[in-house]
Amino acid sequence: MTATTTTTTAADAGMASFLRLLVVAMAILFGLALLPAVVDPYQTVLITYGLIMAIAALGFNLLLGYTGLLSFGHSAYFGTGAYTVAFIVRDLGAQSMELCIIGGLAGTVLVSALFGFVCVRHTRIFFGILTLALSQVLWSLAFKFFWVTGGTDGIRVAYAKLTLLGGLVDFAGPGSFQRFIFAYYYYVLGLFTLATVIMWVIVHSPFGMALQAIRDNETRASFVGISVRRYRWIAFVISGAFTGLAGILWVPLNGLTTPDVLYWPFSGEIVFMSVLGGFRTFVGPIVGAVAFNYLKTAAVASTEYWQLLLGVVLVTLVLVLPSGIVGTAARLVSRFTR
Amino acid sequence: MTIFIIQILNSLFYAAVLFLIAAGLSLIYGVMRIVNLAHGSLYALGAYVSAWVVGGAVGHAASGALGLAGLLLLLPIGAVAIAAVGAAIEPTLLRPLYRRPEEYHLLITFGLLMILEDAMKFLFGGTPLSAGSIMDGMGSLPIGRLLYPTYNLVVVAIGLIAALGLWWFIYRTKFGIILRATSQDRRMAAALGLNVGRVYVQAFAIGCFMAGLGGAVVVPAQAAVLGMGIDALVLAFVVVVIGGLGSLEGALVGALIVSFVRTAGIQFFPEIELAVLYLIATAVLLIRPTGLFGRA
Numbered sequence: 001m002t003a004t005t006t007t008t009t010a011a012d013a014g015m016a017s018f019l020r021l022l023v024v025a026m027a028i029l030f031g032l033a034l035l036p037a038v039v040d041p042y043q044t045v046l047i048t049y050g051l052i053m054a055i056a057a058l059g060f061n062l063l064l065g066y067t068g069l070l071s072f073g074h075s076a077y078f079g080t081g082a083y084t085v086a087f088i089v090r091d092l093g094a095q096s097m098e099l100c101i102i103g104g105l106a107g108t109v110l111v112s113a114l115f116g117f118v119c120v121r122h123t124r125i126f127f128g129i130l131t132l133a134l135s136q137v138l139w140s141l142a143f144k145f146f147w148v149t150g151g152t153d154g155i156r157v158a159y160a161k162l163t164l165l166g167g168l169v170d171f172a173g174p175g176s177f178q179r180f181i182f183a184y185y186y187y188v189l190g191l192f193t194l195a196t197v198i199m200w201v202i203v204h205s206p207f208g209m210a211l212q213a214i215r216d217n218e219t220r221a222s223f224v225g226i227s228v229r230r231y232r233w234i235a236f237v238i239s240g241a242f243t244g245l246a247g248i249l250w251v252p253l254n255g256l257t258t259p260d261v262l263y264w265p266f267s268g269e270i271v272f273m274s275v276l277g278g279f280r281t282f283v284g285p286i287v288g289a290v291a292f293n294y295l296k297t298a299a300v301a302s303t304e305y306w307q308l309l310l311g312v313v314l315v316t317l318v319l320v321l322p323s324g325i326v327g328t329a330a331r332l333v334s335r336f337t338r
Numbered sequence: 339m340t341i342f343i344i345q346i347l348n349s350l351f352y353a354a355v356l357f358l359i360a361a362g363l364s365l366i367y368g369v370m371r372i373v374n375l376a377h378g379s380l381y382a383l384g385a386y387v388s389a390w391v392v393g394g395a396v397g398h399a400a401s402g403a404l405g406l407a408g409l410l411l412l413l414p415i416g417a418v419a420i421a422a423v424g425a426a427i428e429p430t431l432l433r434p435l436y437r438r439p440e441e442y443h444l445l446i447t448f449g450l451l452m453i454l455e456d457a458m459k460f461l462f463g464g465t466p467l468s469a470g471s472i473m474d475g476m477g478s479l480p481i482g483r484l485l486y487p488t489y490n491l492v493v494v495a496i497g498l499i500a501a502l503g504l505w506w507f508i509y510r511t512k513f514g515i516i517l518r519a520t521s522q523d524r525r526m527a528a529a530l531g532l533n534v535g536r537v538y539v540q541a542f543a544i545g546c547f548m549a550g551l552g553g554a555v556v557v558p559a560q561a562a563v564l565g566m567g568i569d570a571l572v573l574a575f576v577v578v579v580i581g582g583l584g585s586l587e588g589a590l591v592g593a594l595i596v597s598f599v600r601t602a603g604i605q606f607f608p609e610i611e612l613a614v615l616y617l618i619a620t621a622v623l624l625i626r627p628t629g630l631f632g633r634a
Contacts, residue, residue, distance in 0.1 A: 070441045118620060122627060125373055125440055129579060130623055133616045140612035265568065268375075268448045275445055305460055311452030311518055316447045319434060 032189055041181050045253070046297060048185050050290035051192045052249045057273040057285035058199050059242025064271070066203055067235045068215030069123060073115070073131030074270045076138050077240040079262035080104075080111045081247025083142065086155035086257045089162070094185040097164050097187070097252070107243055111138075113233075120232040123218070132264050139262035154258030157251045159184075188249055195242060196286070202238065203282060211235050243270070272289025272314055278324025286297035287326050340482030345601050347481075351490040353597035354497025355556045359570055360506060360577035360589040362548030368584030369521045369541040371440070372432060375447040378571025379454035380420050380546050384553025385562035386462045388416030390447060390467035391634045392558075406475040411470070413554045420550025421543045427551055428542040433535070451568070468561035500551065501590055508586060517541060521584070572616075579619040582632020 001024060036044045056078055063069045084107035085100045092243050119130045142149045149155065159180045163170040171180045204209050213221040215227050222228045231237070251257050260266060276295075277288020295313065299306035321328050363377045374380075431450065435442050476492070479484040482543050508514040520527045520537045528534045552570075553562070577596050582589025596615060603611030622629060 064441070070444065072444065118624060121624060125583075126623060126627055127372070128444060129575060130620060132572070132575065133579065133619045133623075137613045137620075140616065141610070144609045144612070156503040264572065265451075269450075271445065271448070305456040307452045308456035308460070311449045311454075311456070314449030314452065315431065315446055318442050318449065319431070322438070322442065 021026035024025065029189075029193060033186075036182055036185050041178060044181055044185050046293065047251060047290070048181070049250075050293040051188050052246050052253070053270075053273060053293055054286040054289035055192055055195045055249070056243045056270055057277070057289040058195060059239045059244075059246070060267050060270050061274050061285040062199065062203065062211070062235055062239045062242070063277050064274055065281075065284070066215060067211045067232060068119075068270070069236075070128050070130045071119075071131040071239070072264065072267050072271065073119075073133075073135030074240075074243050075262050075264060075266040076115065076131075076135035077108050077112050077243040078247035078250070078266070078270070079138060079142070079257075079259075080108045081134075082251045082257040082261055083149065083155070085248050085251045086157050089157050090155055095161055095163050096166060097162050098166055100162070101245070101248050105244060108244025108247070109237060109241050112237050112244070116233050116236030116240065118228055120236055132267070134319035135262065135264060135267060139259055139264070142259040142262050149259070152259060154256050156256050157254075158256065159252045162252055184253060188253075188307060191245070191249065195245065199242065200282065207231070207234070213240070272310070274324075275314075275317060275322075276324055278327035280323060281326045281330070284324050284326040288324060291325060340484055343481055344484060344486060345605065347486060347490060347494070349594075349601040350494045350497075351559070351599045352600065353593045354494050354500075355552050356573060356577055356597055357497050357590055357593035358500055358548050358552030358555065360574040360581070360588060360593055361500070362545035362552070363574050364534040364581070364584055364586065364589045365504075365548065366545035366580045367578070370432075370515055370538055371434075372443045373447070373583075374439075374545070375444060375571065376450035376454055377545070377549055378446075378567035378569070378574060379451050379458075380423065380567070381549040381553045381570050381574075382562065382564075383423070383454060383458055384416040384420045385566065386416075386467055386553070387419045387550070388413050388459055388554040389467040389469045389557045389562050390462060391415045392472065393467065406472065409472050409475070409625050413472070413558070414551065416554035416557070417547050417550035420553070421547035424546025425539055425543040427546075428539045431534075433538070433540070451571075455564070455567065462562070464564060464626050466561035466563045467557075469558040470561070472558035487559070489558055490628055493559065496551075500548070502588075504548075504586060513540075543563030547604040576615050577580030579629060580601075580622050582629025585629065585631040588629050588631035 014280065032047075035047060039047075058075070059077075060071065060074050063071050081104045084104040088094045088103045094103075115131070115134045118134065119127055139309055143151060145151075146153075160171050164183060169183050171177075171183075198288055203211075210221065210226045210231055213224070214226060214231060218228055241295050247261065250261075273292040274285040275286040275288065276292050277286065278284030296306065299309045303309060317324070323331065359377065363374060366372055366374050366377070391626055392409055393411055395409060427450065431446055432443070435446060465549050473487055473489040476488040479485045479491070480486075508517060516527070516537055517540075520532065520534055520541075521529075522567055524534055527537075573596060577592035578589060579592075580595055581590070581592030594617070597617065599615060600611060607614070626632075
């Protein structure tokens with residue numbers, strides 16, 4: 001009897017906190033939806049970039065925050081998504097963005113399944129080095145096969161050629177860039193919401209719990225019957241697919257894909273974002289990606305030595321605020337509400 | 339035939355430089371269990387400092403006052419400077435992190451990489467810096483019908499001497515024993531009364547010295563350019579992964595393998611030359627995770 005009551009109360013408390021989360025999420029979404037009406041187009045573009053990178057960081061954090069694997073090669077999946085879209089648009093002449101997304105995701109899943117199969121054989125530092133080495137294979141191929149990939153010139157992907165929502169929205173005629181930015185913002189926002197919801201479900205599902213068990217104690221996890229390596233592999237593929245989706249969405253906005261998005265310092269930037277926001281929390285990478293995007297834009301605009309500025313921020317973060325923006329904010333809030 | 343010999347000499351030259359970088363990386367990992375992502379940038383900084391010192395000496399001294407030997411003696415200043423930088427970095431940035439998971443080690447050295455890359459841009463500007471006067475001053479040797487720069491052979495010799503010296507240092511001196519003891523069991527070494535903190539500073543400084551020396555010897559042959567450190571780091575990774583992280587012999591063998599494969603690659607399969615190197619590293623990690631000479 002008592003046991004039933006406790007369960008009900010616990011479920012009620014869980015329900016209440018879920019509802020609170022839902023209300024907050026809806027409010028944020030509502031605010032984001034109104035944003036393009038308030039701010040100028042440049043800000044809209046910036047936020048779009050931020051949301052795209054948030055999808056990438058969200059995917060990356062399934063590995064770092066939930067599975068305990070630090071990948072230093074997520075540029076590979078971002079780049080695979082980006083280059084697949086570029087190939088689809090250039091070589092197949094496809095116009096539908098949805099087609100690009102499906103094709104790009106297929107490409108990314110293929111690559112991350114292959115790379116992941118190899119990488120999950122190791123953990124800790126060797127995992128990091130393996131992911132880095134494999135991402136550099138792709139980088140060197142994109143860099144050297146210039147007759148396929150355009151080398152350092154990259155491949156142009158013109159937004160004007162693309163259509164959204166199966167041809168319902170196209171960007172022909174005058175003033176198309178403003179219309180593209182406006183429509184694409186909502187397109188990215190929709191996919192970002194979808195990706196966030198899916199990721200939330202994943203990390204709160206039994207599968208997500210199993211991943212956290214693996215992160216906390218690999219031996220115990222395998223003793224309770226979790227096939228550690230297969231779970232890691234699946235997490236790797238999901239993680240790669242999310243980062244790939246970010247690459248896919250990034251290309252039309254950037255208009256160009258170059259080997260830079262496959263080069264390993266770009267993987268470092270994805271890691272940076274997650275740590276900036278705080279990789280111990282679910283929303284940390286999202287906040288971190290948006291914040292990093294503003295930080296980088298501001299740094300690049302204000303000084304030639306923006307990299308130095310970002311490096312100092314990263315070093316300070318690691319030394320002083322290892323729990324990131326969200327972790328630190330949560331600690332401050334709990335201190336003041338107590 | 340002549341081309342063949344020259345290609346072998348080129349590979350040896352390249353192997354010597356790679357060994358210097360990779361040995362430092364490996365030593366730091368072996369003793370401190372830290373993978374230093376900024377190691378390539380320290381190599382680049384060494385190259386810049388040496389080129390700047392030599393260039394300054396050539397510019398300011400009365401022509402030929404220093405002579406070739408003088409310039410050669412100026413070259414290691416880069417390495418010493420990097421060792422000093424390393425001795426400053428370890429206590430300030432790395433020491434607070436030893437108790438934290440290794441993710442943070444990678445992150446802080448990545449931050450350091452970003453700082454160092456821009457610091458070089460700030461200090462030395464965007465134009466390549468070279469110490470070519472040393473290479474010109476040494477002339478060249480006839481090999482078959484072709485001429486080969488003598489300096490490249492000097493670099494091969496320096497690489498050999500460094501390998502032997504490091505081997506002697508680690509396996510034949512008291513400090514080497516202390517270093518290996520700390521590497522095997524940090525707590526036990528501390529319990530036996532060793533000052534582990536000091537060993538860490540020294541090991542990190544020696545590793546950085548090696549990186550700086552790599553930069554110093556390469557700069558008379560190839561100009562120091564921005565971004566050279568980032569490229570070098572990934573190749574040094576390949577070397578230590580093949581040879582085994584933390585192993586000195588491994589760094590030597592790995593450097594030889596990488597440089598010969600690379601020379602062959604540039605000759606026969608230029609498009610996939612780099613991809614092949616990364617794939618070799620991946621294959622080694624899969625078959626022998628600890629590398630050819632690594633211990634678990």
